[in-house]
Amino acid sequence: MTALTIYIDFKSPESYLAFHRTMTYLAGTDLEIIWNPFLTSNRTSPPLKHNETKGETHKRIREEHKKALNLKYAKILNLPMMYPPSENASDLALSVLPNLVDEKNNFIALAFKYFWKENLDLNDKHNVTKLLKASKIDTCLLEEEKKLLDKLSHHTELARDLGVIATPTYELEGELFLGREHLPWIKERITSINN
């Protein structure tokens, strides 16, 4: 069976949209999806400031545009999406991901829902405990919080060494594709590999 590795971060809006789109788009395709964590840097649009450099303006309006487009496509994909009012993190929830096997898909779907629909901070132990319980996963995983977070940094570094720069990144037979816009080609490649 073909393996498709997908690097995600719960706080990444593009990862959220890609998760749902990927599950629908690749449904019925004979493949194993491996969801891996990748810790992205926070990307909230910087506020407009006086004497902004050209580069700072570019960065600000680019982030504002991405946000508007993410909200637009969330509507198109019929997915509830609300940007958190403050810069929420999701490191702790993300650090749990490599430890899961069968429950992975439910856990990911719920984590995205908590973050993008309910705007819960998934770096907060109380919220992550709630997430684990709702996903029917043993909460004792969180007893070694520091170890989990160290491992997450390690996983992220390994992915960076492979060339991953942001999420969602799809890795198929060593080739990297950043963004769900590549799904038509990825699907075609999987079909070709499977045949």
Add this chain to the structure above:
Amino acid sequence: MDNQETPRLTVYIDVKSPYAFVALMPTLELERDLGLLFDWKPLTLDIPSYLGSARKDDSGKLIENNRSKSQWSGVKYAYKDARRYANQQGKTLLGTQKIWDSSIANIAISWVSMVDRERLADYMNNVFAQFWERKLDIEDMQVICEILSASKVTTKGFEEFALGEGLEQHDLLQKSFHERGIFGVPTYEFPDEFLFGREHLPYVRWRLLGRPGNAPDIAYLQ
């Protein structure tokens, strides 16, 4: 198609952008398929202002570098990504050795739109393809005149235009982009919204067709 019911689409493009290069073919195909004439305009990127700068010698060795590690990773991925799609289109995309000033080549887009709109696709196909094969010095006025001639577009008055009225229009346009929230290429602009990136072409098509059925998600067309 009834053009009166179709919203006007402006496409912003820059010869030195690898992503604009791979967007060219599917955008021209869309224009042709729908029997429309898009309003193509130059957006000459100021790359060092947001992505740092670098320069390589003829052997590919880095001789000037003002980029951070993460900027390099982003640039490397962008070229690799654009190259595989260019290959899929049967085109060659070789990495550039410096950040070129593409203003003359871009002003020529406005020139062709003004003097011989029917030849615009030919000019853009020629200038993009040869530039990305490293066959063109796009900073040389004479070289751009040769590409115009090869595309059967008159060059009579082009130099004057490129140094006068055309340059003025070009510079005014560049100054307007950030205020309007526009920052990169390709950008597809309708009167009421704009979208950055060729992944929005399915949506652009859907809008130009009068929004039939559900709007599509982003995708790179193959």
